[in-house]
Amino acid sequence: MAEADTPLLEVRKVGKQFPGVRALHDVDLTVQHAEVLAVIGENGAGKSTLMKILAGVQLPDSGQILIEGKSVQLSSVKVSLDCGVALIHQELNLAENLQVGENIYLGREPSRFGFIDRQRLNADAKQVLSQIGLQVEPTTPLSELSIGQRQMVEIAKAMSVGARVLIMDEPTSSLSSAEAERLFVVVQELRQRGVSIIYISHRLGEVRALADRVVVLRDGKNAGMLSSGEISHDNMVRMMVGRDISQFYARKQVPVGDVVLSVESLRTATWPEHELTFSIREGEIVGVSGLVGAGRTEMLQTLFGIEHPVAGKVIVEGQQIELKSPLAAINAGIALVPEDRKLNGLVIDMSVRHNISLAALSRNRLAGGFLNRATEIRDATQMVRDLRIKTPNDAQITRFLSGGNQQKVVLGKWLSMKPKILLLDEPTRGIDVGAKQEIYHLMETLAKEGLAVLFVSSEMEEIMGMSDRAIVMHEGRITGEIQRADLSEESIMQLATGNANAASTVTN
Amino acid sequence: MNAKSLGIFGLLVILFVFMVLMTSDPWTDIFSSTFLQSNNIENLLRRVSMYGLLGIGVAFVIITGGIDLSVGSIVCLAGCLLGIFLQVDYRPAALFDVHLATQENNSLVVHENAVGRYDVGDKLRMYRGRQPALLTVKDIEAVQLKDREGKSLGIGTVMTVEGLLRDEDSGQVAKAFDVLDFGQAVGDQPAWVELAGVSFRLSVRDRVSFFHPTLGQKDLVVHSASHSGDVTRIDLSQPLGDRFSKEWMAMPTERRQRMAIPLAIISVLGIAGFLGLLHGLLVTRVHLQPFVVTLCGLLIYRGISRWLVNDNPVGFGIEYKETLSPLGSGKLSLFEWSTADGSQTFGIPYPLFVFLTASGVAVIFLNLTIWGRYMLALGSNEEAARYSGIRTERITILAYVICTVAAATGGILFALDSGSISPSSFGNFYELYAIAAAVLGGCSLRGGEGSIFGVIAGTAVMMLLNNLILLLKIPDRLEFTIIGLVILMGVTLDETVRRIAARRRAMKSAQT
16 A cells, blocks of 8 residues: 555656647646546646546656656556556547447456356446446446436446546536536545546536645646635636736727627527527627537527528628528628637648638639639738738648637638628637637727627636627527626526526536 | 659659660660650650540549549540441432332332332332342332231332342332443542432542442442532542443442531530539539449449440541541651651650640649639538538539549540440549549549649659550569559658658747
C-alpha cells in the first residue's frame, strides 16, 4: 500500500504540440488517492489533450508521468489500463450490436479452449454491474439501454479492469437531470471505495457539488488550483477566463432599429409539432440558449435553408422569402457561421483567400462564368486586415490556422458579402480566450453597423454577456424570451429545462 | 503548376531519357534510338492524346470525390454508335420489294404501285437477291394485294416478265440500264459511260453497278455525272476494264449515309452526355455510390454496344478514308527527309489537336471559372460548399457529364484510328488507364485535388511505360504488372513527400 502522501498520479511539465497550436505547455497535475479532482477550462484549454495523454491515446512531447511515484510511459491505451487509468469518452465507445456483458469484456473475453466462456463472462459482468448499482442483465442488448445506463456500462467496464483513476470527460453532457443525479451518486460511491476520479465538465454547478479540488487550465497552461474551501462559481470563472467577466464581454446596449428578420409560426423538420415565432431588429444581438438537443441548431439551419421548413413564414425586411436552399437564404441577406467549422464552415484544405471568396464567387463572377480574381484578392485582403486574421498571407491553407483564426475566415466569407442577418452557431467553440474576445468584439461592431445578430451558445456567460435579449429553447420550442436586464443563470436554466424544479439541482 | 505536379513531370523526363538511352545503340548515339523514330513518337503522341482525353474527363469526376468506371464502355458505345450513325448503303433507282415471283407463269408481283416507274420493255434485276437473271417487263398492272385469308396487303403491281429462273418470295427488284456508249480511261481522261432514262441525278461518290450475264459484276465509283435530255453521261473514278462492252448492263446506285458527319458526332456526344447526366442524377438525387452507379454503367453499356451491332465488328471502311478517318489516324506532316531506308516524315497526329484543345478548355474551366472552383471546393468538403450557397448537386452532375462526353470524344478517335472495332473488346480496361493517369497526375480519390497538367503527364507516363515494354522486348504479359508497380511507387512517394512537407509546415507555423 502506498503511503498517504505519495500521490496516486502525478503529471510533471507535460507538453504537447499539434499542427498550428501548442495544446499543452508544461502542465502539472496531481491526483491524490480517493479524491474527485475536477479539471475545468474553456474549450481549447487543453483538458481533452491532457486526458488523452493519460489514457494512452496520445503521447506527450515532453514531461513526465508518475504513478505512485514511479515514472511510466503511457504508450498505448493498454499500458494505461494496466497502470489503472481508464478514460470514459464523451462519446461512449460501446458496440451497440453487442450485449452488455460482451461490451464490458470486449477484447478480454474469458475463454475456454479458444471459445468464449459465456457463463463466466455473464457471471463476472453481473458482479461488476451490481458493484456500481446498475440493474440490468448482462445479456441485455446494449441498444435497449438509455444513454445514462450506457455510461454506467462504460464505468463498469473500467472497474472490471481494476481502474484506480477514472477519467470522465463531460459525463453529463447528454444525460437527463435524473440520470445525472444517479451518476453523481455512483461517483461518490466510487470515491468511498478508493477510486480517484478526474472529472471534466463545463457545468460549474456540478463541479462545485462534486469536486474535492479543482484544477483550472487556460490556453494549455496551468491557470491555478482551488481547494475545497475556495471552490465557488466566480473563482472558477475568473481563473478560466483570466480576468473579470465584466471586462470580458463588451456588449453595451445600443439603440436598435427596425425589424429585419421576422419568423412566424415556423415549424422545423426536426420538431414539426412546435411553432417558432420571434423577430430581430437592426443592430440587435439575440442569444439563443438551451440544453444540447433543444433544437437551436436545427432552427438556424432551417433559417439558412439547409433544412426545409415544414410550415411558417420567414420575413426579411418586409419580404417573405422561400427558404428552399442556402442560396435563397444568402440572396435574402442571411449568413450562417455553422457550429462545426471544419465540417460545414470551411474547405479546410483550401487557402484563406479561396475560403473567404467561396460564397461570393457567383455574385462577383465575370461574363462567361470566369472568376473575378481582382475582387477575390481585394475582399480577402480586406477581411484578413479587418478581422485581424493571423496568417502569413491569404494563400495559406486554412488547416494550418488556429481555431480562432479559422472562425474568423468563416466570418470573413460572410462579411465580404455584406449580409443583413448573421446567424452564429456556437461561435466561440474550441477557440482560445483571446480569439473569443475578438469574436465578441466583432459581433459588437457588426451590430453597431446595423446587422441583426442571432447567436446560439451553450455557454451561459456568453449568453448573459453578449445578448440584448435571449431566446431560450427546450425540446424544440421557445420557452421564453429574457431581456438583458433580467438575464441570470437561474432565469435561463428554468426556461432551458422546461421545469423550474429540475433546473435548480444542476445549477446550484 | 504546383509542386505536386512537378513530381510526375520529373518522372516523365527521367523515363523519357531512360527510353532514349536504352534504345540507342551505342547508347551515346541518340539518333540511332528506335524510341526516337518518327513513327514511334507520332504513335506515342496519338495514344497520349486519345487516352489523355479519357484521363481529363475522369479527373473531373475524381476531383468532385467520385469515380467513373464506365469510361471504357462509353468508349466502346461511342465507337459503335458512330459506326451505326455513319453507316452507308447504296440504293438503286426504282427499288421495289418482291411479294412473289412464279417462274411457271412468268409473273412477278411487287409491293406498292410500280406503274409509271417501270414500263413495258424495261429491264429489271433482283438487287442483292439470289436471282441472277435479267428480267424484261412484258406487261404491267396495279392491283390490290391480298393474303390467303383475303386480308388486304395494300396496293401492289403484277408484271409479266421474261427470264425468271426460279420462284421467289422475297428480295428486291430494281431497274437496269443499257449502256448506250462508253469510253475507256485515256491519260488524264477518266472512263465514262452513257445511260438513258436514269431518273435521279448522280453525283460524286455514288456508284454504278455493272454486270454481265457471264462475266460477273463490278461496282465503280462515280466521279461526276452530267444529264442532257434523257441521256446521262457518267465519268467514273476507276477504269472499266478491258472486257467491258455494251453487253454489260448498268445499275446506278445512290449513296445514302444515315447521318451527316457533324450530326453523327453531335449525336454520339449528346447520348454520352445524357448518360453522364443519368450517372450524376443517380449519385446526387438517389444518393447511390459513384462506384456502384458507374460499375453498372460499365456492364450496361458494354452489353448495349454488343447488342446494337449484333456482336459484329464495326468498320468505317473506305467510305470515310478521306473525310473523317484522318481525324483519328491522320497527321499533319511537317518534315520530310530521306534516310537509308527511304524517305521519312514526321507530322503531328490530328488527335493531338483535339486533345490540346480539350486540355486548354479543361485548364481554363478548372482554374479560371467559378464552376471549376466549385468542383475543387465540393470535392474537398461538400458540406462546406453547400453551406456557402453552392448548388453542389448541379456541379457534381456537370462533372459526370464532362467525363462521359470526354470519354465519347476519345471513343470516336479510337474508333476512327483503328478503323474497325470489335464491340466485345474495344475499350476494355480503358477506365483503369484513365483513373491511373489521373491518380498519377496528382488527383486524390478523396476529392478536391487535381490538376490537368498532372493528368496529361500521368497519361504520358503510362504510355511511355507501355512503349518501354514494347521496345525493350519485355514480355507484354508483364505489362499490367509493371504499370501497377510504377503507379504504386508514384503514389507512395507522393504521399511520403506530402506527409513530410505537412509536418515541416506544421512545425514552422507552431513556432510562430
